[in-house]
């Protein structure tokens with residue numbers, strides 16, 4: 001490009017910014033409809049309420065162990081250790097098991113409010129996924145790693161054999177072991193054995209004090225950390241916004257300050273116009289950065305509602321305000337420097353008679369606009385307004401009539417070498433021309449492009465096809481305070497062939 005000097009904030013840049021913001025706004029969609037899975041949760045019968053049970057076996061996986069599992073959960077609940085709820089469902093629609101678990105946890109209010117000691121075991125048979133969702137109060141005793149041992153080492157091997165009933169039964173036994181002995185080793189936790197016989201009571205004295213976090217502050221802190229983690233994207237967008245906001249504000253206040261300085265001045269319209277125009281030039285780096293900030297937001301997080309609302313107001317409003325003032329300055333009556341009478345502004349057609357031919361050419365090129373004010377005493381005043389976007393003046397005649405007139409290909413690029421092109425700049429006033437050579441990128445073979453895409457797709461497909469272990473998929477939903485319980489936990493996707501859960505090993509059994 002032939003441009004030089006400071007970039008002036010052009011209307012084009014602002015328009016670009018606004019277009020990006022418009023799409024940001026569209027994609028933000030703050031009033032999203034309630035997802036279908038929330039409806040499903042609303043309709044699920046709460047076993048805790050309806051049947052005083054701790055089990056909802058919607059997918060019918062618990063078989064003859066259903067009563068045992070229920071009684072073990074009940075024993076732990078009555079001893080004050082934890083409220084364990086086991087839910088099996090065939091489908092949760094399009095929802096992820098994590099979001100479903102969090103929502104269900106909070107909707108049913110699993111766990112006691114004071115202790116936040118709920119545990120939800122959610123098994124979605126259609127998706128072949130199981131998740132242990134843990135209330136905040138129990139995260140010390142049952143951290144993600146231990147939850148993942150229980151799902152991966154205890155339940156999944158049974159599930160792999162199609163024995164959901166035993167898988168769930170021994171999963172419950174393992175949960176009880178952890179709750180009764182937080183210091184148990186991995187081997188002790190995942191051992192397949194009956195620690196508590198169904199139907200027996202658990203002595204409350206057996207429940208270690210540290211089974212739940214005793215201090216409310218500690219729980220609150222934990223919850224806050226989870227919330228912070230959850231609101232990460234939004235938080236990130238604000239930090240990404242900083243490169244946009246800070247120079248934007250700096251520019252805005254700089255220009256406003258300049259406007260303020262004009263209030264009591266005795267400058268005429270043209271002098272005021274130039275003062276503001278200079279200020280814009282001085283702060284001209286900012287709009288570019290503002291755009292960068294907006295794009296960064298787009299990439300960082302599309303759903304930032306406030307940035308989508310505030311920025312168009314900020315940029316668009318500021319721009320309109322500034323332009324209207326500049327227009328006012330430009331139209332303000334001028335006083336004749338000779339006789340002090342009011343001058344008269346000529347129309348664009350009439351003013352050509354007072355301009356040099358080069359100036360008329362500049363007006364025709366749209367790069368500079370001239371206002372001609374005349375006085376009855378014969379005094380003439382010519383004011384010059386340069387359009388935003390500072391291209392170079394013609395090296396020959398010095399008028400701003402020098403533009404790119406043609407781009408042409410000298411040699412076509414092929415698959416082996418780059419091509420050559422020429423940009424021809426010409427002056428529309430004095431006919432000066434200059435030719436600048438440039439390179440045209442080498443052609444890419446279809447297979448080069450395709451193989452690149454294929455590699456990416458294959459990688460994604462392999463990743464998706466293999467088992468999936470989501471570590472530390474903490475979640476917290478602040479939308480429901482029914483029980484004050486939040487949750488965190490660990491989930492495992494069981495591969496389609498039940499080929500090894502955590503390890504992702506082979507296997508050909510197709511149970512469903």
Ligand SMILES: [Zn+2]
Pocket residue numbers: 336337338339340341375376377378379
């Ligand atoms: Zn005059």
Ligand SMILES: [Zn+2]
Pocket residue numbers: 394395396397398399401427428429430431432
């Ligand atoms: Zn020229």
